[in-house]
Amino acid sequence: MPESAPPHGDPGPQELVMTLLGTYVSPRESRRVWSGGLVGVLAGLGFSDGAARIALARLARRDLLARHKAGRLVHYSLTRRTIALLEDGDRRIFSLGRREREVGQWTVLWQSIPESRRQARERLVRRLRFLGFGPVQDGTWIAPHDREAEVLALLAELDVAEHAGLMLGKPSAGLDVRRFAARAWNLDGLAARYDAFVRDFGGYSGDLPDAEAFQVRTWLTHTFRAFPSLDPELPVGLVPAPPSRAAAVELFHDLYQALAPAAQRHFDEVTEK
Numbered sequence: 262m263p264e265s266a267p268p269h270g271d272p273g274p275q276e277l278v279m280t281l282l283g284t285y286v287s288p289r290e291s292r293r294v295w296s297g298g299l300v301g302v303l304a305g306l307g308f309s310d311g312a313a314r315i316a317l318a319r320l321a322r323r324d325l326l327a328r329h330k331a332g333r334l335v336h337y338s339l340t341r342r343t344i345a346l347l348e349d350g351d352r353r354i355f356s357l358g359r360r361e362r363e364v365g366q367w368t369v370l371w372q373s374i375p376e377s378r379r380q381a382r383e384r385l386v387r388r389l390r391f392l393g394f395g396p397v398q399d400g401t402w403i404a405p406h407d408r409e410a411e412v413l414a415l416l417a418e419l420d421v422a423e424h425a426g427l428m429l430g431k432p433s434a435g436l437d438v439r440r441f442a443a444r445a446w447n448l449d450g451l452a453a454r455y456d457a458f459v460r461d462f463g464g465y466s467g468d469l470p471d472a473e474a475f476q477v478r479t480w481l482t483h484t485f486r487a488f489p490s491l492d493p494e495l496p497v498g499l500v501p502a503p504p505s506r507a508a509a510v511e512l513f514h515d516l517y518q519a520l521a522p523a524a525q526r527h528f529d530e531v532t533e534k
Contacts (some may be wrong), residue, residue: 274308274316279325280483282339283347285528290344293329293336298532305472305531306479353391353489358510361419366407367432372400372425381419388415390490395445403445405495438499451491455505458484462512467519471530474523478516485513500520 281302286292296317303313317337320326325346326337339347370389374382391412394402409429416422432438442448461484465477492506 264479274303274312275320277303277306277308277479277483278316278320279343279347280479280486281528282343283350284479284482285525291337291338294532296335296337298314299337301531302475302528306476350391350489352488354486355514357489357492357494358502358506361502362406362494362496364498365431366396366429366477368404368406368408369411369428369430370402370425371392371533372402372421374421374424378421378424381421384418385415388399393489393493395442395493397445405442405493405499424490432499438495442493442495442500446491446493448500451488452503452505453489454491455503455509459505459507459512462516465516465520467516467523469520471523471527475527476521478520478524481513481516481520485509 278299281299282289282294286294294315299317300310300313303316304310307315317326321328324340325343328341329336329338355523372382374385374387387400389404389412391416392404392408393406394404394408399401407429409427412427413422416425416427432441439448462477462481467474469477488509493504495502
């Protein structure tokens with residue numbers, strides 16, 4: 262894995278801040294983190310001071326961070342909205358690939374949210390992807406599991422229920438599920454990303470200096486965070502699982518725990534003031 266750079270993609274600093282907050286800030290309800298420390302850890306991950314400070318300011322404007330000023334020092338804490346998003350994310354990330362999904366009800370959502378509610382529409386799409394939905398055509402999304410409760414709560418939270426419809430059902434017995442699913446999800450690309458994850462992180466152990474452990478664990482977590490939005494966890498009775506998924510899941514959990522003490526020490530050392 263390249264030093265101070267992710268193995269895949271080019272994440273913006275706002276995305277990486279969310280990974281850092283979800284991974285290293287505990288207790289989430291009350292801890293305040295020094296802004297200069299957050300800028301410092303982002304610098305160690307390859308971002309300029311200016312880009313880091315702009316990202317923090319934008320997250321505060323989006324009500325994802327609360328800003329606290331005491332004299333010349335600025336600290337940030339998590340908002341209720343962020344805590345809820347991180348807890349939801351934890352459930353998806355840490356349950357991914359941990360059990361075989363059985364064939365059951367599928368969820369179909371269609372929406373026609375007007376342009377005047379564009380921000381709500383964009384938030385809906387992001388959350389749908391994280392719940393394992395894939396788009397089958399404009400405004401229509403499908404998930405291979407019963408997501409009724411989560412979607413109804415999401416529509417209510419965004420106040421867009423009047424612009425959406427929801428239906429549960431099962432695929433026809435004559436449907437080529439693999440071919441149909443490939444329209445909504447990039448299954449070949451997903452398999453390649455699991456392969457790359459194992460290749461990029463498989464050579465690491467838990468015995469690393471604090472700063473290196475922090476870098477590896479941060480990129481490990483940030484990279485794995487993408488999988489819930491890419492992997493619908495199709496029932497194995499219909500479509501085989503990606504070949505490297507089990508190895509990637511085991512590797513993530515093992516390294517995440519093994520690197521935790523050293524990585525947390527580094528984060529705390531840099532951010533506490």
